[in-house]
Amino acid sequence: MGRHKEYRQRLKYQVASAKKKTLGYQLAVKLNSELGMSETESRLLAHRLSRWVLLRPDIRGPxxxxxxxxxxxxxxxxxxxxxxxxxxxxxxxxxxxxxxxxxxxxxxxxxxxxxxxxxxxxxxxxxxx
Structure with a gap:
């Protein structure tokens, strides 16, 4: 019958690629690999750290x-x-x-x-x- 068509496949790929380039994702990977934190803990802490960096008045975020x-x-x-x-x-x-x-x-x-x-x-x- 053929292959099941997946709509917006390119957009989904671009979104996943952009998410991997964000500060929060990069921090989560570092916390997970270097400190040995679990994936959930590293994502939560990375989210809080990235928000903290972006809200600091003296630091310009990436x-x-x-x-x-x-x-x-x-x-x-x-x-x-x-x-x-x-x-x-x-x-x-x-x-x-x-x-x-x-x-x-x-x-x-x-x-x-x-x-x-x-x-x-x-x-x-x-x-x-």
């Missing part, structure tokens, strides 16, 4: 960039040229899950909303230019 943005709520139109350096995460693990479940358009929309939210949390406004 998937974060520093962008020049306009200073936020305290400044008015006359002072729009005053800049502020903020950290943004253009690529996150939830993007992979969104793309796998809902598709590319939803993933891109979620990514854009996350960037706007991160800028707002750091009291900055992103420029459209």
């Amino acid at each position: 998937n974060q960039i520093i962008v020049e943005a306009s200073a936020g709520c305290d400044h008015f139109v006359r002072k729009w040229r005053e800049g502020k350096r903020i950290r943004l995460t253009p690529y996150d693990m939830e993007d992979i899950d969104l793309e796998l479940e809902f598709g590319l358009t939803t993933m891109q929309t979620g990514r854009l909303l996350r960037l706007i939210e991160q800028a707002h949390q750091q009291d900055a406004l992103l420029s459209a230019k």
